[in-house]
Amino acid sequence: MTTGARAGRAALVAVLAVAWVAAAWLLYRSTVPDDLALPHVDVDAVFGAAAVARAERYERFLDINWALGELAVLIALAVFALRGARLVRESAAGPVGTGMLLGMVGLGLVWLVRLPFALTSLWWQRRHGLSEVGYLAAVFGGWLELAGTFLAIAAVLAVVMALARRLGSWWWLPGSVVLAAIATALVFVQPYLATLEPVHDQRVEQAFRTFERAQGVAGIPLRVERVSDRTSLANAYAFGLGPSRRVVLWDTLLDGRFTNAEIDVVLAHELGHQSSDHIPRALGWLTLFLVPGALVVMLVTRRRGGMGQPQSVPLALLAVVVLGVVTAPAANLVSRRMEAEADWKALETTRDPAAARGLFRRFGTTSLADPSPPAWAGLLFGTHPTLADRVAMADAWQSRHPS
Amino acid sequence: VLEQLRLEAQPGDEVGAVEERRPADAAPDRLGRAHDVVARERIAAHTAIVDSRAPQNAKGVTTADHEPGAAGQDATPSVPRLHPVALHVDDDLGRPRLLVAFRPLLVLPHLCWLALWSIAVVPAVAIAWGSAVAIGRVPEPLHRFLAAFTRTAAHVSAFLHLVGRHYPGFLGREGSYPVDLTIAPPAPQRRLGVLARLVLALPALVLACFYAVLFAVVGVLGWGAALVTGRMPSGLHDLGAAALRYEAQTAAYVLLLTGRYPDASPKTDAPTPVEER
Numbered sequence A: 001m002t003t004g005a006r007a008g009r010a011a012l013v014a015v016l017a018v019a020w021v022a023a024a025w026l027l028y029r030s031t032v033p034d035d036l037a038l039p040h041v042d043v044d045a046v047f048g049a050a051a052v053a054r055a056e057r058y059e060r061f062l063d064i065n066w067a068l069g070e071l072a073v074l075i076a077l078a079v080f081a082l083r084g085a086r087l088v089r090e091s092a093a094g095p096v097g098t099g100m101l102l103g104m105v106g107l108g109l110v111w112l113v114r115l116p117f118a119l120t121s122l123w124w125q126r127r128h129g130l131s132e133v134g135y136l137a138a139v140f141g142g143w144l145e146l147a148g149t150f151l152a153i154a155a156v157l158a159v160v161m162a163l164a165r166r167l168g169s170w171w172w173l174p175g176s177v178v179l180a181a182i183a184t185a186l187v188f189v190q191p192y193l194a195t196l197e198p199v200h201d202q203r204v205e206q207a208f209r210t211f212e213r214a215q216g217v218a219g220i221p222l223r224v225e226r227v228s229d230r231t232s233l234a235n236a237y238a239f240g241l242g243p244s245r246r247v248v249l250w251d252t253l254l255d256g257r258f259t260n261a262e263i264d265v266v267l268a269h270e271l272g273h274q275s276s277d278h279i280p281r282a283l284g285w286l287t288l289f290l291v292p293g294a295l296v297v298m299l300v301t302r303r304r305g306g307m308g309q310p311q312s313v314p315l316a317l318l319a320v321v322v323l324g325v326v327t328a329p330a331a332n333l334v335s336r337r338m339e340a341e342a343d344w345k346a347l348e349t350t351r352d353p354a355a356a357r358g359l360f361r362r363f364g365t366t367s368l369a370d371p372s373p374p375a376w377a378g379l380l381f382g383t384h385p386t387l388a389d390r391v392a393m394a395d396a397w398q399s400r401h402p403s
Numbered sequence B: 001v002l003e004q005l006r007l008e009a010q011p012g013d014e015v016g017a018v019e020e021r022r023p024a025d026a027a028p029d030r031l032g033r034a035h036d037v038v039a040r041e042r043i044a045a046h047t048a049i050v051d052s053r054a055p056q057n058a059k060g061v062t063t064a065d066h067e068p069g070a071a072g073q074d075a076t077p078s079v080p081r082l083h084p085v086a087l088h089v090d091d092d093l094g095r096p097r098l099l100v101a102f103r104p105l106l107v108l109p110h111l112c113w114l115a116l117w118s119i120a121v122v123p124a125v126a127i128a129w130g131s132a133v134a135i136g137r138v139p140e141p142l143h144r145f146l147a148a149f150t151r152t153a154a155h156v157s158a159f160l161h162l163v164g165r166h167y168p169g170f171l172g173r174e175g176s177y178p179v180d181l182t183i184a185p186p187a188p189q190r191r192l193g194v195l196a197r198l199v200l201a202l203p204a205l206v207l208a209c210f211y212a213v214l215f216a217v218v219g220v221l222g223w224g225a226a227l228v229t230g231r232m233p234s235g236l237h238d239l240g241a242a243a244l245r246y247e248a249q250t251a252a253y254v255l256l257l258t259g260r261y262p263d264a265s266p267k268t269d270a271p272t273p274v275e276e277r
Helices: A003-028 A043-047 A049-090 A094-127 A135-140 A143-170 A172-193 A202-215 A260-275 A278-304 A310-350 A353-366 A375-381 A387-400 B013-021 B024-031 B036-041 B044-051 B055-066 B068-073 B097-101 B108-135 B140-160 B191-195 B197-229 B234-254
Strands: A222-225 A236-239 A246-250 B085-089 B179-183
Touching: A003 A278, A003 A310, A043 A049, A043 A353, A043 A387, A049 A094, A049 A310, A049 A353, A049 A375, A049 B097, A094 A135, A094 A143, A094 A310, A094 B097, A143 A172, A143 A278, A143 A310, A143 B108, A172 A236, A172 A278, A202 A222, A202 A260, A202 A310, A236 A260, A236 A278, A246 A260, A260 A278, A260 A310, A260 A353, A278 A310, A310 A353, A310 A375, A310 A387, A353 A387, B085 B234, B097 B197, B108 B140, B108 B191, B140 B179, B140 B234, B179 B234, B191 B197, B197 B234
Parallel strands: A222 A246
Antiparallel strands: A236 A246, B085 B179
């Protein structure tokens, strides 16, 4: 490579790095006051020592089970990366079709390896009365979802390999943009594919419309998802983009265990995600993670001829899973920041810190969520602030609004 | 566009590669019953089936099938005449368990692709039907298009039901898959037969439904057996091949690729007797 070409490449990388940092800074902004100091919360006093001990025991088991499962997946994919390329001779589908085959086989392998750990996790949840899913249903009930994942990985590999065959080692740049576009399309379509029901509770519907006006958004449908036949856990979520935006409550949230004021906090929290554009911003973060991620995959697979060759696919799968584990703390940090912003918006909207505290305390018992998990668990699994931090935020909001 | 993306290897690559890459332990399969389908194709009685891939023989099949004059010139009227849609099986019985376990999921991209393709097939068949009624034959480009669709569907079906070992391609090129469908070039068809094609096809379609059930049973039993042993039982393999052949011939008849009625005989090793038009 000539000096000029090297300088050009270095300049491009520098421009991309500056653009990355600027975009990350824009996406990281939050309406939570920067000077907000969270007071210390005595978890035993707030949640009850016995409940905390039970939640700790429950969650540590799941954490360790998950970690062992991921370790098994990494080992299986490492073996697949070493030996999977021989499956190329089992295909008559050309390079891209064969790459799709290897990707789907790798995914199937991951599903198989994770299965015993998923069943162990289910056993633990059933033991604690949090799940009513049968073991057979856990194994065979998710075929539709698995089929969707198989199709998705085949489509992604078709795009990536076609680009790699056309653009050589530069596929990662347009490839990450195309993948982000596919993810955006899926996020947009997802609400139209979900089986949801309208809310029959007039009070909940009216409260939701009131909060909509307060947060400056309008016309977002509120829906209910029926999950009570599978789990007793209570939850809610916001999803979709533009006209497909939805806020969804699990029917377990409306089964009488939560007060109206607590349900209002949930409504305002989920609306906070929509009014703060968290879903488009999450897609922005995804793009920011995809660009360097695709670059790493390109570099890793170069020795096997690049992503244009099906032999590279098993190695690429391993690289993607390793990247997922390595970047999990950063991704969780971003997620926690968005959740904290939604909590803050819920407090600003409902102006009811007592209800927020009550809601989070109740989550400690109904979901057996550890109010104050160890740092390593927070780094690896903490997509939401800890319950202790969420109670502390309600306290902090109240101290700023003494009336 | 698909060719530009190189979804498929170059024509002929796959077969050669498969032959070269066949594991050393595949040899006994060639002596087993399941490979009778392959082996018998190489004996004298089946020379025509094998050779029909060669241009001169393909032409010969077409002449014999579709030109009454040519058939009439035949010195021996009892000489068996081949069906214009023939199934060739050149595969072994080994089935890697990892590919067996997820087989129904692995064909999902093909099923989506075939569903998209079928959107174009419907108007293509309508045009082919109109052309055949008007001029007595299906135009060559339409025939090629419909033949590729039928062949791809056969490849995918073979893989799904474990009659085929290898992962199939997407474009349905002849010779690109070890369980392959040879479809003779377009030939004159009786206008009346074309006009009433769907009605005439009803008995074949009913029988095809039975074959489809049989094929599904073969697939399920073969899946279980191959998952345990890593091999497709030869009997199931042959039964599946027979079902596949009938399904393909029925599809070809309905899609106007041939005027010959599907051969209902379950035997895959006997050429169809001459049927004078």
